[in-house]
Amino acid sequence: MGETAGTSSGPGTDGPGINHRTGTDDGPGMDPLSAADIMQQAQEHAKSELTVNRPLLLGGAGLFYLLAYGTVWLAVRAQQPYQGPPGWTLGVLTGLVLIVVLMLAAVLNRAVSGVGGQSRRRRRIAFLSVAAGLVAVWAIEGGLYAAGASIGTVDLIGASGPLLVAGLVIAAAAPAWKQWSGLGLGIWLIAVAVGSAFAAPATVWGIDALAGCAGFLFAAAIVSRPARS
Amino acid sequence: MSEDGLDPVIHTPARLRVMVTLAALPEGDDLSFTRLQDIIGLTPGNLITHLRKLADAGYVRMVKTAEGTTVSLTRDGRAALQRYTVTLRSLLDAAGQTPP
Numbered sequence: 001m002g003e004t005a006g007t008s009s010g011p012g013t014d015g016p017g018i019n020h021r022t023g024t025d026d027g028p029g030m031d032p033l034s035a036a037d038i039m040q041q042a043q044e045h046a047k048s049e050l051t052v053n054r055p056l057l058l059g060g061a062g063l064f065y066l067l068a069y070g071t072v073w074l075a076v077r078a079q080q081p082y083q084g085p086p087g088w089t090l091g092v093l094t095g096l097v098l099i100v101v102l103m104l105a106a107v108l109n110r111a112v113s114g115v116g117g118q119s120r121r122r123r124r125i126a127f128l129s130v131a132a133g134l135v136a137v138w139a140i141e142g143g144l145y146a147a148g149a150s151i152g153t154v155d156l157i158g159a160s161g162p163l164l165v166a167g168l169v170i171a172a173a174a175p176a177w178k179q180w181s182g183l184g185l186g187i188w189l190i191a192v193a194v195g196s197a198f199a200a201p202a203t204v205w206g207i208d209a210l211a212g213c214a215g216f217l218f219a220a221a222i223v224s225r226p227a228r229s
Numbered sequence: 230m231s232e233d234g235l236d237p238v239i240h241t242p243a244r245l246r247v248m249v250t251l252a253a254l255p256e257g258d259d260l261s262f263t264r265l266q267d268i269i270g271l272t273p274g275n276l277i278t279h280l281r282k283l284a285d286a287g288y289v290r291m292v293k294t295a296e297g298t299t300v301s302l303t304r305d306g307r308a309a310l311q312r313y314t315v316t317l318r319s320l321l322d323a324a325g326q327t328p329p
Binding site: 030032033035036038039042043045046047049050051113114115116117118119120 | 240242246252255258259265299317320324
C-alpha cells in the first residue's frame, strides 16, 4: 500500500475518525478505503517500531573501525623498529568500545524490546560467537607472545583477528537473516583481514582502519537504499 | 466472510492493526503482550479481548511464560491476512479507488 489517503489521525486514533482506545467491541464498521488506510498506517508504525536501524548500526561500526584502528595506526606508523601501540591507545580503545556498546544497545533496544523467538536466539548466537572469537584472538596473541613471537607478529593477529571474527560471524549470519548485503560485507572483512596480514606491522592497522570502515559504510549505503517495489 | 468478502474476524480497526503489527515480525518471532500494547495503543482489557477473538479463529498464538504473555501470528493467521489484503485490493480496484 502506498501513500496515505488524505486522512488525519491523532494520538490514540486508528485513522479516519476511529478511536481505538475506547470500547472493547468490534468497533465501528470500516469501508475498504478506511481499512486500507489503517493497514498502511499500522505497517509503517510497526516497521518504525520493530525494525533495527541497520544503516546507523553499520555506519557506527565503520566509524568505530576508522577511529579505533586509525588511532593505533597514527601512534605506531613512525615506529622504527615496530614496538606496538603505546599504553595511551588502550585508554582510547576502551573508551571507543564503551561508546560503541552503548550505541549498539540504544539502537537495538527500541527495535528488539519485547521481540522473542528465532530472532532473539540468532542475536544471542551472533553475540556469543563474536565474544568467543575475540577471546580466542586474545588467547592466540598470548600464546604467540609466550612462544617468543615478535611484537609485530603478535599485533598482526591483534589487528586483523577481530576483523576476521566479525567477517566470519556477519557472513555466517547473513543467510539466516536473509540479509545478503551482510554476506558481501562479511566476505570483504575476511579479505581485508587476510590481505592486510601481508603488510608491515604498522601498516596493518592503517589498512584495517580504512578498508574495514569502507566496507561497513558501503554496506550501510546499500541497506539504506529504498526497496524497489 | 462478510458481504464484501472481507474476513470479519480481521475486519475491525483494532484487530486489523494487531494482525498487521504481528505480520511485521519475521516468521518464528513473537512479541510480548506489553510491547504489542505499547505499539497498538490499546488498553490491556481491549487488547486481550481482540487477541482472544483472533486466537479463537486460529490466527494468533498466545503463550504464557514466566516473563509474561507472548503473542505471535500463526501460519493460518498470516495466510488469512494475505487473503484479506488481496480481497481488499480487489474491492478497491472494483470501486476505482486507489489504495493508500
